Every structure is written in C-alpha cells, then in structure tokens.
Amino acid sequence: MINKIISKYKATLDNFKGGELKCHCLTKPVIVEIKGQSAHNHACGCSKCWKPDGALFSQVAVISKDNLKVTNNESKLTVIDDSATIKRFACKRCGVHMYGRIDNTEHPFFGLDFIHTELSTQKSWSAPTFAAFVSSIIETGTKPEDMDAIRQQLTSQGLAPYDCLSPVLMDVIATHIASH
Template identity: 80%
Template sequence: MINKIVSKYKATFCSSNGVLIHPNIDNGIQPTLDNFNGGELKCHCGSKAVTVEIKSQSAHNHACGCSKCWKPSGALFSLVAVVPKDNLKVTNNESKLKVIDDSAAIKRFACKGCGVHMYGRIDNTEHPFFGLDFIHTELSLQKGWSAPEFAAFVSSIIETGTNPEDMAAIRNQLTSQGLTPYDCLSPVLMDVIATHTANN
C-alpha cells in the first residue's frame, strides 16, 4: 500500500516540476498547531509495528540531505525534528529496533522489519545536542507537529547520487517552499554548537 502511494506521488509530482523534495513538503507543508502536545510514531510494518510515544511538541524540524537520515522512497531529503529524550518512550515492539551505526554520533534506532528509523539518540554527554532525540514526525497520524523551518546539508545529496547540475533547481524549489537551504545547519543551531564549544 505504501509503495503504491509513493509511486502515485512520484508520477504526479515529477510531471509538475521535476523536483522531488519530500512528500510532506511537496504536497503542502502542514502548519504548526498551538498547544500541540505530541503523539505516536509508528513504523511501516503491517503487523507488530514499533510504536513510540512522544509527550511534547517537536522543534527545529527541517529537511536534511545527509546520507544517514531515513528518507521515504523517492524523496531527496528526510524530515527531521528533535524532542527532549525524556519525552520519548518506545511503547510497542522495542525488541524489533536495532542501531544502524554504533560509531555515529547519533545512534539511529531502526525497525528490523521495515527499515524505518524510529528515533536517533546521542550518548555523548559532551555533544551540544545531548538530551535531544531526533524523530521523523511523518510517522505520526497526528497533525500539528512543528513545521519544517529550513533545509540542512543540501550539498550532501550529491554524495548519494544527485546530479550536481540539478542543485540550482533543487535549491530554488526549497526556497519557494520557504525552506532556506544551508550546507550545514541553520544559523540558530550553528550558534548553539559554537556557544557550546566556546564554553567547554
């Protein structure tokens, strides 16, 4: 069912402007809802799905072009947000989760069945983002999560096969959706990193 939806999305969107970003961007960005207090994330397995409860609104949602983040089939970018790790709890089938890369700064817990990344966690207490978990709010049926604010690591999609000649059109598409493209994180988050480094 999911593959059929993705195929229909790809056919429709490619015919309109030729640039795939992410379904939740291309099909219209949903607004952030005031007083939204979280919801449930669910993997793509048809049975015994992994579910994760989030007890807060997400923050710093953005399109990410890095090669580590999970992306739906056909999308150039993932959508990633953060929540306080104390507000995240695996509620069903935690035994199906495995860490994709133990050497990475962000330990990404993926479902062994469908491959979807359910959350990412930082173990290093010295990391500037320690205490925050990384999630994909598109895995939730609830509406109202924080809307994407920018695009990060845009050039990195070249590393995963994007033609460099297409980058201008991709950046223009991101900008037209209100997502300023950066080849790092947003200035606000880069300032957080720099401040952490300066104070340690």
C-alpha cells in the same frame, strides 16, 4: 519529490500534545510515543538519515529525550551504526529509522532525540523551517546540475537551504564549544 516530504505538515500548533510515530511494518509495528511539540523541524538531505521511498529529503525534528517512549515492539529496534554521533534506532524488519539519540554527554545536543515526524498521522508537529545538508543529496545519486533547481524549490517553500545546520543551531554548537 521535495513536495512529498515538505508539504505534509504545514500547520504548527503551539499547544500540540504530541503523537505517535510508527514504522512501516504492517503487523506488529514499532510505535514511539512523543509528548509535546517538536522543535527545529527541517528537511534533511544527509546520507545517514532514513528517507521515505523516492524522497530526496527526510523531515527531522528534535524533542527532549524525556519526551520519547517506545511503547510497542521495542525489541525490533537496532542501532544502525554504533560509531556514529547520532545513534539511529531503526526497525530490523522494515528499516525505518524511528529516532536518533546522542549518548555523548559533552555533545551540545545531548538530551535531545531526533525524530522523523513524517512517520506520524498527526498533522500539527512543528513545521519545517529550513533545509540542512542539501549538498549531501549528491552523495545519494542526485546530479550536481540539478542542485540549483532544488535549492530554488526549497527556497520557494520557505526553507532556506544550508549545507550544515541552520544558523541558530550552529550558534548553539559554537556557544557550547566556547563554554567548555
């Protein structure tokens, strides 16, 4: 199940111009245009993230919110949980999360949108470099006794497993908090 998500995007092109993300609706899909390359791509096990059918992890990256534009069927989007830090915009019909946005200007990740690059047919997005919130897959039904094997598989694919964000992103959060 991990391979279903992680292996999809191996190559990263520095000069990648971006692409489109599409929901799973067969007619009138929501289409989101992304300009430029994504960053901090990772496998995410959190229980809030949308995941493809049968997958333990989603693939999540960030881009500047200025580089995201909904180009088709924006009226089909709804925010899943208005009280969440990350407002996840999902298609009302198929349920796919198209992007997440933080509207709190004091948050260290304000200005970034979270995207699921596995919703794109383009193959040159930034490659995943770590796995976040790995233990959270227990909340969605994974047996605790399977976790060692899952962490070993993630590690064998070059994805350091964390139960938070990567050290670089945790440093960004701590630096932001220290400066305010």
